Amino acid sequence: MFTQQDTAILRPLATRVAQLAQHPRNDILRQLWRDHTSLRGERPMIFVSPEGSWRELLPQHILRCQDAAARSLEYDLRQRIYRAEMIADDVPIERTVLIPRVTLPINAGWGLVPRRVDSTAPEGAWAYEPVVQSPADWKKLKKPQLDIDEQGVQARFLAVQEAVGDILDVRLTDCTNFSFHMMHIYCDFRGLSNMMLDLYDEPEMVHDVIAFLTDGMQGLLDELRQYNLIDLNTGPQYHYTGGLGYTHDLPQPDFDPAHVRTVDVWGAAEAQEFAQISPDMHEEFILQYERKLLENFGLNGYGCCDDLTHKLDNVLKIRNLRRVAVCPWADVEQCANRLGRDYIMTWKPQPAYLAGETYDAAFVEDYLTRELQKGAHGRMEIILRDTHTCHNDPRRFTQFVASARNAIQRVHGMSEHLWV
Numbered sequence: 001m002f003t004q005q006d007t008a009i010l011r012p013l014a015t016r017v018a019q020l021a022q023h024p025r026n027d028i029l030r031q032l033w034r035d036h037t038s039l040r041g042e043r044p045m046i047f048v049s050p051e052g053s054w055r056e057l058l059p060q061h062i063l064r065c066q067d068a069a070a071r072s073l074e075y076d077l078r079q080r081i082y083r084a085e086m087i088a089d090d091v092p093i094e095r096t097v098l099i100p101r102v103t104l105p106i107n108a109g110w111g112l113v114p115r116r117v118d119s120t121a122p123e124g125a126w127a128y129e130p131v132v133q134s135p136a137d138w139k140k141l142k143k144p145q146l147d148i149d150e151q152g153v154q155a156r157f158l159a160v161q162e163a164v165g166d167i168l169d170v171r172l173t174d175c176t177n178f179s180f181h182m183m184h185i186y187c188d189f190r191g192l193s194n195m196m197l198d199l200y201d202e203p204e205m206v207h208d209v210i211a212f213l214t215d216g217m218q219g220l221l222d223e224l225r226q227y228n229l230i231d232l233n234t235g236p237q238y239h240y241t242g243g244l245g246y247t248h249d250l251p252q253p254d255f256d257p258a259h260v261r262t263v264d265v266w267g268a269a270e271a272q273e274f275a276q277i278s279p280d281m282h283e284e285f286i287l288q289y290e291r292k293l294l295e296n297f298g299l300n301g302y303g304c305c306d307d308l309t310h311k312l313d314n315v316l317k318i319r320n321l322r323r324v325a326v327c328p329w330a331d332v333e334q335c336a337n338r339l340g341r342d343y344i345m346t347w348k349p350q351p352a353y354l355a356g357e358t359y360d361a362a363f364v365e366d367y368l369t370r371e372l373q374k375g376a377h378g379r380m381e382i383i384l385r386d387t388h389t390c391h392n393d394p395r396r397f398t399q400f401v402a403s404a405r406n407a408i409q410r411v412h413g414m415s416e417h418l419w420v
Contacts, residue, residue, distance in 0.1 A: 033246035052388030109144030179240035241301025242346030242383035267297030336378030368407035
């Protein structure tokens with residue numbers, strides 16, 4: 001349980017979140033997201049993820065709780081308040097606190113431990129230090145199993161429930177994140193440059209490893225099914241490709257709340273390490289395997305920070321595809337021509353415009369307007385990610401959202417909702 005001092009810090013924050021969550025705007029936003037992801041919306045939605053910039057928006061030194069779990073909750077609550085009061089994007093403020101029992105591992109549990117060479121600069125880029133030096137090293141791979149710390153999860157749930165459960169809705173959840181990053185895993189163990197050479201020098205080895213990783217991930221899904229550990233991600237959960245999970249189209253009409261299935265939830269996959277790899281090799285070495293995993297899900301998203309403009313023919317073969325990432329370097333007009341109104345373009349504008357010494361709001365608004373015009377015949381959402389710094393100027397996120405709203409209005413006209 002949390003100390004009295006930590007609880008006394010958390011309760012006013014929880015009360016403020018509960019107050020913000022009661023605003024009618026949140027119901028409207030949920031409905032707009034559901035319409036949007038169900039291909040009924042008429043205007044782009046806006047989601048801002050400060051990511052690394054949270055260090056500048058809410059520095060760790062402002063936290064007052066002492067216990068690690070209490071500090072984590074404190075930070076979560078402060079982020080919600082900051083989002084509502086300062087960023088003011090299209091993310092509804094929820095009064096739920098979700099305590100996950102289980103998550104899918106990415107590079108853990110495979111029998112190898114990745115190593116990295118850290119930067120000498122604070123928050124600088126790291127480099128891979130390959131642990132697989134020869135094909136024989138891949139024999140150390142093993143298929144992972146779910147690892148649930150039931151005692152630890154219950155302890156955290158009870159602590160949060162006791163501290164703020166009369167103010168917020170505290171819930172235990174099962175697995176809600178079903179995103180697959182198999183090329184990420186390959187590179188964690190082998191290195192990025194080595195991976196690119198392997199495609200030419202050791203193609204069968206690459207196929208063997210990716211097939212093994214695919215089987216391992218499918219085994220984890222089967223284990224989740226066996227132990228009934230799948231939960232809905234059709235609400236405030238972030239969907240990996242971009243945006244939120246709210247939708248009219250999930251769960252399925254025959255949904256049983258006591259037994260959530262993969263067909264009732266969103267899935268996602270990406271292989272951004274293949275940004276410089278040709279469409280044919282992308283299909284051969286990773287996409288065909290990702291499609292097999294994504295066949296499990298009711299709706300899917302694909303892509304991350306890599307340009308998929310010339311890879312869409314193969315991407316569109318994914319079953320139940322709904323979202324496609326359109327990165328800052330993609331051709332928005334070409335993507336809109338190919339995706340039309342049948343898919344959501346998860347457009348990720350250039351985050352570097354928020355990172356420099358100065359921020360030019362007029363330039364950003366013109367940029368957003370131009371790109372929205374290029375994609376106006378498709379279905380776009382504006383997902384600002386990878387903002388690892390705002391040059392210690394938190395106002396830039398507020399200004400960005402204002403610019404995005406102005407740009408949307410210039411392209412799509414006035415909204416019936418004043419803030420949208």
